[in-house]
Every structure is written in C-alpha cells, then in structure tokens.
Amino acid sequence: MVKTTNVHGGNVHKAIRLLHTSLDQILDFSANINLLGMSSKGLDAVKDALQDVIHYPDPDMTHLYSITSELWDMPKECIAFGNGAAELIYAICRLPNIEAVYVPAPGFSEYSHGAHSCGLPVIEYELYFDADTFNFSYPLEQMLHDLNKSQNYLVFIGNPNNPCGTLWKYESRELFEVCKKNGHYLVFDESFVDFLGDAYSMRNYVKEYDNVIVVHSLTKFYAVPGLRIGAMMANPMVINFIKSQIPSWTVNHLAQIYSEKALQDIDYIQETRAVLTEEKKWLYKELMLMDSLQCIEPSVNYMLCHLDEQYSLDDMIQKLYYQSILIRDCSHYTGLGLNWFRVAVKTKEQNQQLIHALRSYFRL
Structure with a gap:
C-alpha cells in the first residue's frame, strides 16, 4: 500500500514517483482546477515573456492593478496581490489586535494554519448538515450568537466553501453590522x-465596510497553481498593512503577464462557465446513479461525496490511485469524518474515466 494522504490535493509529483509514471498519465481529480486548462492568450503571453525572467518582476504590478481595478470596479488602493491566496490568508492572520480566528468546519485548512502560525487560537463553527437534502448551510444564528459575545475575531467564510461548495446566500446585513460593532474582520474567501x-461576489461590501476583506485566487479559475497568484480587496489601511507583511516581488513576472491576459480573455471565461455547467450536471447525475454514493450537488467545479460505510474509503482511494486517478480524502475535516471525499469536475472524457473506474470498483 502506498501512502497517499496529503494536506492538500494536487500532489501529482508524489504520484508519479510512487507509481513510476509520467505527469501526463495522472488523472488528478483531487485539485479543483479549470477543466479547460490555461487561457491560450495567457499562455501565448507567457511564452513571449520567457526571456524577460532575467529581470526582476515589476514590484508595482502597474498593468495588473489597472486591469483588475477596472474589471472588479475596485480602487487600486483597495487591492493587493500575493503568491497565491494562501500567502494572503497568512498575512491577514497577522492583522493587529486579533484575539481569535473563527473558521468554518468543514473548511479550508489554511485558515487554521495561518492562525496557528501567528499563535492565535482557532474557534470552529460547524456548518449545518441537512441529511434530507444532503447539503450544508451556514449556521447564521449560531454565528450571530458567537460574534455578539466576542470581540476582535478574524471571521472566515468560504464563498463558495471548500470542500462542500456552500455559497453565502444571506441577503441580510445583520452579520456585517455585528462584526462592525464588535471589531471583527469579516473575510470572504472567494x-x-x-x-x-x-x-455571487461579496466584494462590493469592501466599499461599505472597513472591516470586510475579500480573498480572490487566480490559480483555480485561470488554471495556474504552479505560477501562484492571488488577490485580496479591503480598505486601504488593511491593504497597506498586508503589503508590509509580504516580500517584495512576491508575484513573479510570468504570473503577472499571464494574469493580465487571462483576466481579459472573455471567450475563455465564457466557455469555461458554459462547459462547466454541463459537465457538473452530468458528473453529479452519474455519481448519484451509484447506490453506494451520495453527493452534494456542486455549485462550482468540485463535488463533495460520501461513500457507503460498507466500503472502505482508503481501499477505494488505493484502487483508483493504482489506475493513476487521484481523488481527495476529506475524512479528516472537522464536521465530516469517515468516507467523505471530494472530486473535481473535469472534461467529459476525464469524467467518463472516473465513472468507469468507480463502476468497476463497485462492480456495476
């Protein structure tokens, strides 16, 4: 048996070592990356810019700030970039006067890791699971209760939340007002x-509330986790503090060049959303036809599933792994437990390979 558990999905490099294979033979459903791959316009720009890596990157990221300010309708002084969203999350945890970090369970592990790196206590709020609808939702009343009785928390909300895909759908501003009154920072991870x-974004609230922060990854939708680039939006005082906490040249030249072009690649953006809409419906339907699985209907490009307890998730993961198919073990998330796993939504051909492998495992 090979040891496959990782803090995150997407460790294809470990897989090719263990399986003695090549990168192009790995079918990675453990990382939630755009099923179309990179923007062709962005990729062409990277190829043209390769010779420029003999120079330092532009520390001011002038073009990138201009483009994103217009696209996101956000003043430049309210935007910061980092080496992926994770670097920004860690920097946010260093904001002054924070007494605790309030995180969703299940939720992205880097919220807690960022808190621990700063010596901050972590308080988890468990999402409500409805067994009848087989879905998670945010426990707004519990959150309001906890946040009314506390001060100076860093409150993380995944929108959508990873790994369950739950969206923040509340239109009431009560949470915003409670956080403002009690000195809490409200961080939406988008x-x-x-x-x-x-x-679906909460970024307009940045203009209304000085305590609202929005984290925005560019590696997931634009398919460049290996280049590393993320953004955040907040009031200028928060932005200036964050910039003081991250190194110079934190976003490399190729990541800047790629993002400038990919963010403006309208055809790529529209095609991604259209293809994903069809593929996530198809994959959800096919998985739900298997009696041994229950799945949460996906909001974006990943799906949280539960394997019937007559089966061993470790065994299923191993069987798929030896077929060079990677899925994400979610059994260690608070609020989930045994036999929960996550799969990305990929192309039709790749999704069909996953379905075939699972049917073979269940002998359907």
Missing part, C-alpha cells in the same frame, strides 16, 4: 467565485 460570476 477563490472559486469566478466559476459563477460577479453576481
């Missing part, structure tokens, strides 16, 4: 919101 569109 690393996957581009798969849905601007209408």
Whole structure:
C-alpha cells in the first residue's frame, strides 16, 4: 500500500514517483482546477515573456492593478496581490489586535494554519448538515450568537466553501453590522467565485465596510497553481498593512503577464462557465446513479461525496490511485469524518474515466 494522504490535493509529483509514471498519465481529480486548462492568450503571453525572467518582476504590478481595478470596479488602493491566496490568508492572520480566528468546519485548512502560525487560537463553527437534502448551510444564528459575545475575531467564510461548495446566500446585513460593532474582520474567501460570476461576489461590501476583506485566487479559475497568484480587496489601511507583511516581488513576472491576459480573455471565461455547467450536471447525475454514493450537488467545479460505510474509503482511494486517478480524502475535516471525499469536475472524457473506474470498483 502506498501512502497517499496529503494536506492538500494536487500532489501529482508524489504520484508519479510512487507509481513510476509520467505527469501526463495522472488523472488528478483531487485539485479543483479549470477543466479547460490555461487561457491560450495567457499562455501565448507567457511564452513571449520567457526571456524577460532575467529581470526582476515589476514590484508595482502597474498593468495588473489597472486591469483588475477596472474589471472588479475596485480602487487600486483597495487591492493587493500575493503568491497565491494562501500567502494572503497568512498575512491577514497577522492583522493587529486579533484575539481569535473563527473558521468554518468543514473548511479550508489554511485558515487554521495561518492562525496557528501567528499563535492565535482557532474557534470552529460547524456548518449545518441537512441529511434530507444532503447539503450544508451556514449556521447564521449560531454565528450571530458567537460574534455578539466576542470581540476582535478574524471571521472566515468560504464563498463558495471548500470542500462542500456552500455559497453565502444571506441577503441580510445583520452579520456585517455585528462584526462592525464588535471589531471583527469579516473575510470572504472567494477563490472559486469566478466559476459563477460577479453576481455571487461579496466584494462590493469592501466599499461599505472597513472591516470586510475579500480573498480572490487566480490559480483555480485561470488554471495556474504552479505560477501562484492571488488577490485580496479591503480598505486601504488593511491593504497597506498586508503589503508590509509580504516580500517584495512576491508575484513573479510570468504570473503577472499571464494574469493580465487571462483576466481579459472573455471567450475563455465564457466557455469555461458554459462547459462547466454541463459537465457538473452530468458528473453529479452519474455519481448519484451509484447506490453506494451520495453527493452534494456542486455549485462550482468540485463535488463533495460520501461513500457507503460498507466500503472502505482508503481501499477505494488505493484502487483508483493504482489506475493513476487521484481523488481527495476529506475524512479528516472537522464536521465530516469517515468516507467523505471530494472530486473535481473535469472534461467529459476525464469524467467518463472516473465513472468507469468507480463502476468497476463497485462492480456495476
């Protein structure tokens, strides 16, 4: 048996070592990356810019700030970039006067890791699971209760939340007002919101509330986790503090060049959303036809599933692994437990390979 557990999905490099294979033979459903791959316009720009890596990157990121300010309708002084969303999350945890970090369970592990790196206590709030609808939702009343009784928390909300895909759907401003009154920072992690569109983002609240922060990954939708680039939006005082906490040249030249072009690649953006809409419906339907699985209907490009307890998730993961298919073990997330796993939504051909492998495992 090979040891496959990782803090995150996407460790294809470990897989090729253990399986003695090549990168192009790995079918990675453990990382939630755009099923179309990179933007062709962005990729062409990277190829043209390769010779420029003999120079330091532009520390001012002038073009990137101009483009994103217009696209996101956000003043430049309210935007910061980092080496992926994770670097920004860690920097946010260093904001002054924070007494604790309030995180969703299940939720992205880097919220807690960022807190621990600063010596801050972590308080988890468990999402509500409805067994009848087989879905998670945010426990707004519990959150309001906890946040009314505390001060100076860093409050993380995944929108959508990873790994369950739960969206923040509350239109009430009560949470915003409670956080403002009690000195809490309200951080929306929108690393996957581009798969849905601007209408789902909370970034307009940045202009109204000095304590609202939005984290925005560019590696998921634009398919460049290996280049590393993320953004955040907040009031200028928060932005200036964050910039003081991250190194110079934190975003490399190729990541800047790629992002400038990919963010403006309208055809790529529209095609991604159209293809994803069809593929996530198809994959959800096919998985739900298997009696041994229950799945949460996906909001974006990943799906949280539960394997019937007559089966061993470790065994299923191993069987798929030896077929060079990687899925994400979610059994260690608080609020989940045994036999929960996550799969990305990929192309039709790749999704069909996953379905075939699972049917073979269940002998359907």
